[in-house]
Amino acid sequence: MMMKRLTVLALGAALGLGGCEGSPLQAFVQETFGVGHHLQTDAFVTEIAPGLPYPSPTVVFSPDGSRYVYSHNREDGRIYLGATGHPASPLDAHAQRPPSWSPDGKRLAVMRSSGTDIRTPRWTLSAVDLESKTTMPLAEAALGHTPWLAWSPDGSSLLYASDENGDVNAESLNLVTVANPAPRRIAEIAPFVSGSAPALWSPDGQQIAYLTKVHGFLNAFNLMTRRVSDEETKVLRRVPGSTSLVWSTDGSAIGYLSSGSASGEFEVHRVLLSDGSEEVTPFALGGATEMTHASGMKGFIGFQASDLSPDHRWCIVTHGEDPLYARELSTGRHVRLTDRNAWVRGWTADSKAIVASTSKGGVDRYYRIQIER
Amino acid sequence: MPDDRTSNTVLLRRLAGGLLAGGLLLATAGCVWVNPTPTRGHGSLKLEYLHEEPLEIGGPVHELTPPLAAGVESPRFSDRSRFYVWSDSTKGMLMGAEISGAVKELAPYQGRWDIDWTADGKKFLVTDLAAPPQQGPAAIPYRTILYSPDGEAPVSLGEMSDPRALVLPDGSGLTYTRLVNEPEPSTMMPGPDLRNRNPKRLMTRLPQQAEQEETVLAGPGVGYWSHDAQHYAYLAHRDGDPVNGLDLRVYDRQSKTSALRYHIESDDLGRVMNGLSWSADNTVWLAQACQVQASASIAVTAIPIDGKAVTLSIVPVSLEEGETIESVRLSPDQSKVSFETSKTVTLTDGQGSVTGPRSTGIVVGYLETGKTRRLTSRGRVVTWLPGGDDLVAMTGYGPEPWYYRIDIPAAEEIQ
Numbered sequence: 001m002m003m004k005r006l007t008v009l010a011l012g013a014a015l016g017l018g019g020c021e022g023s024p025l026q027a028f029v030q031e032t033f034g035v036g037h038h039l040q041t042d043a044f045v046t047e048i049a050p051g052l053p054y055p056s057p058t059v060v061f062s063p064d065g066s067r068y069v070y071s072h073n074r075e076d077g078r079i080y081l082g083a084t085g086h087p088a089s090p091l092d093a094h095a096q097r098p099p100s101w102s103p104d105g106k107r108l109a110v111m112r113s114s115g116t117d118i119r120t121p122r123w124t125l126s127a128v129d130l131e132s133k134t135t136m137p138l139a140e141a142a143l144g145h146t147p148w149l150a151w152s153p154d155g156s157s158l159l160y161a162s163d164e165n166g167d168v169n170a171e172s173l174n175l176v177t178v179a180n181p182a183p184r185r186i187a188e189i190a191p192f193v194s195g196s197a198p199a200l201w202s203p204d205g206q207q208i209a210y211l212t213k214v215h216g217f218l219n220a221f222n223l224m225t226r227r228v229s230d231e232e233t234k235v236l237r238r239v240p241g242s243t244s245l246v247w248s249t250d251g252s253a254i255g256y257l258s259s260g261s262a263s264g265e266f267e268v269h270r271v272l273l274s275d276g277s278e279e280v281t282p283f284a285l286g287g288a289t290e291m292t293h294a295s296g297m298k299g300f301i302g303f304q305a306s307d308l309s310p311d312h313r314w315c316i317v318t319h320g321e322d323p324l325y326a327r328e329l330s331t332g333r334h335v336r337l338t339d340r341n342a343w344v345r346g347w348t349a350d351s352k353a354i355v356a357s358t359s360k361g362g363v364d365r366y367y368r369i370q371i372e373r
Numbered sequence: 374m375p376d377d378r379t380s381n382t383v384l385l386r387r388l389a390g391g392l393l394a395g396g397l398l399l400a401t402a403g404c405v406w407v408n409p410t411p412t413r414g415h416g417s418l419k420l421e422y423l424h425e426e427p428l429e430i431g432g433p434v435h436e437l438t439p440p441l442a443a444g445v446e447s448p449r450f451s452d453r454s455r456f457y458v459w460s461d462s463t464k465g466m467l468m469g470a471e472i473s474g475a476v477k478e479l480a481p482y483q484g485r486w487d488i489d490w491t492a493d494g495k496k497f498l499v500t501d502l503a504a505p506p507q508q509g510p511a512a513i514p515y516r517t518i519l520y521s522p523d524g525e526a527p528v529s530l531g532e533m534s535d536p537r538a539l540v541l542p543d544g545s546g547l548t549y550t551r552l553v554n555e556p557e558p559s560t561m562m563p564g565p566d567l568r569n570r571n572p573k574r575l576m577t578r579l580p581q582q583a584e585q586e587e588t589v590l591a592g593p594g595v596g597y598w599s600h601d602a603q604h605y606a607y608l609a610h611r612d613g614d615p616v617n618g619l620d621l622r623v624y625d626r627q628s629k630t631s632a633l634r635y636h637i638e639s640d641d642l643g644r645v646m647n648g649l650s651w652s653a654d655n656t657v658w659l660a661q662a663c664q665v666q667a668s669a670s671i672a673v674t675a676i677p678i679d680g681k682a683v684t685l686s687i688v689p690v691s692l693e694e695g696e697t698i699e700s701v702r703l704s705p706d707q708s709k710v711s712f713e714t715s716k717t718v719t720l721t722d723g724q725g726s727v728t729g730p731r732s733t734g735i736v737v738g739y740l741e742t743g744k745t746r747r748l749t750s751r752g753r754v755v756t757w758l759p760g761g762d763d764l765v766a767m768t769g770y771g772p773e774p775w776y777y778r779i780d781i782p783a784a785e786e787i788q
Contacts, residue, residue: 216644217616220640239616240616291778
């Protein structure tokens with residue numbers, strides 16, 4: 001009898017302490033015995049979102065880097081908010097996509113699935129005020145396959161795409177103002193292209209850039225600009241779509257990285273806002289090298305250049321499991337950033353650091369990695 | 374080092390919680406691991422996406438006869454012959470049949486790669502492993518054998534280390550391309566499509582002879598040989614950049630020179646290649662769709678190797694909102710075009726989604742009259758059949774599609 005009581009007590013305690021999937025125990029077991037690695041931290045590499053659940057969600061940091069949020073996979077997308085370097089606490093708000101910080105860090109834009117018909121997925125777009133903890137609905141729409149949001153630099157408005165008619169070639173670009181949420185269709189844009197920013201705000205908030213489809217082309221798009229004040233729209237240049245566009249912090253150019261015609265060759269493209277002309281700077285990182293996978297299979301692995309910094313000064317260089325490097329594009333100088341490879345999540349707004357993550361057994365850790373040493 | 378402390382604090386907290394809970398779990402031998410929020414897989418979404426109702430048989434739509442049984446792998450149809458070929462994995466045999474004819478056992482196969490027909494439709498090349506596949510890494514070459522549907526003795530065109538060889542349209546030998554810097558290192562990381570951007574060497578090899586480098590093709594360097602195997606029409610990125618579209622160039626095997634013949638404002642290789650063909654009089658034909666929202670047309674352009682390109686016919690097409698034109702193909706007699714219409718469908722269940730095009734029908738357009746006729750409400754064209762009076766179509770997105778033969782109404786029957 002005594003033994004039976006003990007067994008029931010132990011089982012209850014074990015489950016209560018975390019014997020369930022997604023619990024601290026699960027995270028501990030996964031991280032201890034799982035495949036993967038984490039980075040060594042030091043004065044330049046600091047962990048910034050500790051204690052993430054398993055499986056780990058996508059973490060989004062506030063523009064000033066002081067706070068972070070994520071949408072919990074196992075709690076109907078409940079949003080957790082934390083101060084950088086400390087575990088997060090739940091908010092009374094939910095989202096099925098990673099939330100998006102307003103540039104002033106006062107609000108979150110969140111997307112929650114609101115439809116029930118699997119053929120016509122619909123989403124509710126809301127703004128969560130982090131001071132008053134209130135949620136304000138902004139729009140309800142079919143947001144397409146990969147919904148996204150872009151805050152205006154002053155935090156007053158949001159851009160998003162909607163896809164009401166299922167047209168594979170075009171979606172609607174909409175603008176909604178938080179103070180007066182009456183969504184307005186402002187342009188027809190190309191559907192979300194993987195790796196690309198669907199629409200960008202200029203740093204001064206005076207212009208919007210977006211991509212439109214070019215008939216007959218799969219991977220070439222017209223880069224359009226539109227002035228907010230008088231809605232004047234023009235084609236700036238034809239650009240490839242499978243690139244991430246970055247509007248330079250000085251507002252003079254929209255840049256992207258592309259691959260050359262051989263392994264290890266890359267180009268920095270800067271499309272000048274003044275006349276649509278392009279500055280192209282090629283650089284080479286070296287050819288692919290032979291490697292043997294843990295399974296015994298032999299293959300080749302090449303260099304990758306990605307993640308142009310907001311000031312167009314740096315990009316990130318990766319090579320298999322090797323450490324991350326930052327390349328100063330004007331000089332070719334490389335700065336070693338980490339002891340191993342990590343997934344680059346983005347740049348801080350001041351171009352002085354990147355946020356990167358690692359995963360071990362499905363448990364992620366996030367790091368702020370300073371560029372200059 | 375505050376971040377080391379942070380990291381260690383979390384690890385210690387997890388370690389302590391883990392040890393305590395783990396110890397208690399071990400003490401409760403036989404306890405059940407509970408998953409409070411079971412997740413649903415995405416299999417049902419995928420199955421729903423892959424499902425497509427078969428076509429109703431009747432009128433111009435016929436079941437393919439002889440039908441393709443279960444276990445059939447990769448049937449190959451052609452607009453050069455009414456004979457079609459497939460692999461039967463249950464028998465380990467290469468099989469073939471003329472449409473509405475009897476099934477023939479052609480030859481045993483080891484590991485079939487591809488089938489390619491000569492221009493006259495009298496022979497087809499099979500690339501097949503020269504020996505049965507083995508466990509573990511083994512470099513087995515591919516044999517290339519020219520078969521005849523009429524039962525003529527097969528002709529070996531030699532062995533290849535790479536199976537990507539086609540037959541020269543006159544049946545005289547093999548042709549293939551190689552990257553200029555081959556052996557090409559294929560990067561294990563996702564990266565640029567080097568094969569499409571790099572220049573390629575166009576090669577030919579005649580039986581019992583050494584391979585010949587014909588010319589170097591600028592990327593993407595994909596194309597077709599003319600019926601007499603004396604010219605090669607291929608596509609090259611203008612100025613080496615895909616955003617500038619494709620130049621159609623023709624290589625002359627006698628003079629060993631290439632000339633620009635036409636420019637195509639597209640980077641959609643699959644779509645352009647579908648609409649590109651040679652006729653026996655050494656003319657390159659290009660059938661292209663032009664679509665602006667629901668208003669579309671099909672333009673057919675003839676590009677003679679020694680004359681000016683002429684757009685001969687424009688077929689106007691009306692579409693529903695959200696529909697796009699896919700797979701424009703010119704009939705072998707250059708009198709009609711077939712194409713499909715499709716809409717993009719996204720299925721979402723809150724935990725995942727599947728997105729892709731779904732066919733909304735097969736349409737045929739007549740170049741002389743500019744009229745169109747919708748043949749089906751779903752399905753895809755596999756190929757025209759010789760003469761251009763019928764075609765092979767299929768339905769089903771899964772591993773076992775249904776095949777049909779569809780009669781094309783004569784132009785004068787279309788109001």
